[in-house]
Structure formats: structure tokens, C-alpha cells
Amino acid sequence: MTVVSVSMPESLLQRLDDFAEEHGYTGRSEVVREAARNLLGEFEDKRLEDRQLMGVVTVLFNYETTTVEERMMHLRHEHESLVSSNVHSHVGNHYCMELFILEGTLAEISTFVGKIRATKDTLTVDYSVIPVDDFEATLSSHS
Known part of the structure; x- marks a missing residue:
């Protein structure tokens, strides 16, 4: 898997880490991957x-x-x-x-x-x- 560096404010990073912990993710990378898949899929609804x-x-x-x-x-x-x-x-x-x-x-x-x-x-x-x-x-x- 390719490693990607992303810049973000410390407050957003903290929210990301808290979210990962509260929802049982293995870490922030897993949350970011899921968020990216969801974002990319938002406008791929063939019905629209x-x-x-x-x-x-x-x-x-x-x-x-x-x-x-x-x-x-x-x-x-x-x-x-x-x-x-x-x-x-x-x-x-x-x-x-x-x-x-x-x-x-x-x-x-x-x-x-x-x-x-x-x-x-x-x-x-x-x-x-x-x-x-x-x-x-x-x-x-x-x-």
C-alpha cells in the first residue's frame, strides 16, 4: 500500500484520532481511506x-x-x-x-x-x- 502525507490542522487530526478510537478503527489511515471512498462515491450514483x-x-x-x-x-x-x-x-x-x-x-x-x-x-x-x-x-x- 502506498503511503501518503497529508497536511491538516492539529484540531482536525485530533478529531480524526478520537473518531478512530471511538468507532473501533485500527487507526487514522483506516478512517481516511473510508472517508476517501465515500467522498469519491458520492457522485457516482448511476440513478442520478x-x-x-x-x-x-x-x-x-x-x-x-x-x-x-x-x-x-x-x-x-x-x-x-x-x-x-x-x-x-x-x-x-x-x-x-x-x-x-x-x-x-x-x-x-x-x-x-x-x-x-x-x-x-x-x-x-x-x-x-x-x-x-x-x-x-x-x-x-x-x-
Whole structure:
């Protein structure tokens, strides 16, 4: 097996070690391997390919980190055909939340989420997707 060196903040490393211990992993490498498999598999759902999707992406960051907010604005404009709506909200005393409503293909949404995840200093990035035709079918059955 190939050995890989990864840089991360000490606080994240501690969380990783605690998680490994609490959940019975043999060590941090096992946790990182599983996380990598899960991340890479997120957008490989064949049921979602070639379908129009709705997506919701939530990003949390410290409000003092203006570079994150600037990056979110840049991504919103770069992907304006994908972003249907965007809301910026203040959460607590120190945080901002960016909420993106997306409508596009799996590849487009995957690229967008990947760029957000690659943004330095984001605290959390959560998302969900649903095929638009499933949503439309649900609506028409309740009419």
C-alpha cells in the first residue's frame, strides 16, 4: 500500500484520532481511506446520471474569514446558470451560512460542490440532491 502525507490542522487530526478510537478503527489511515471512498462515491450514483437535479448546498464559515465569502460570491457568478438562488445568513455571533439552491446535472452539481469543498477555511459543507422529475411526480400526485 502506498503511503501518503497529508497536511491538516492539529484540531482536525485530533478529531480524526478520537473518531478512530471511538468507532473501533485500527487507526487514522483506516478512517481516511473510508472517508476517501465515500467522498469519491458520492457522485457516482448511476440513478442520478442524465437527469435534471435540484440541489441544496449549505456552507458554514467564520464571518472573519472574508476570503470564503468572496470565494462564494465568485462561485455564484461563475455558475450563474446552475445557481437558482443564494442566501447569505448570519448564524450566532461568529458564523455565516451560505445556502445555494441549484438546478442542473450531476456533473455540474458535483463540480460546484467540489469547488466549495476546496475552499480554504470553510467549516462545513453539506448538500443534498433530488431528481426534478421525482419532485414533479410527487407534486402531481398530491394535486
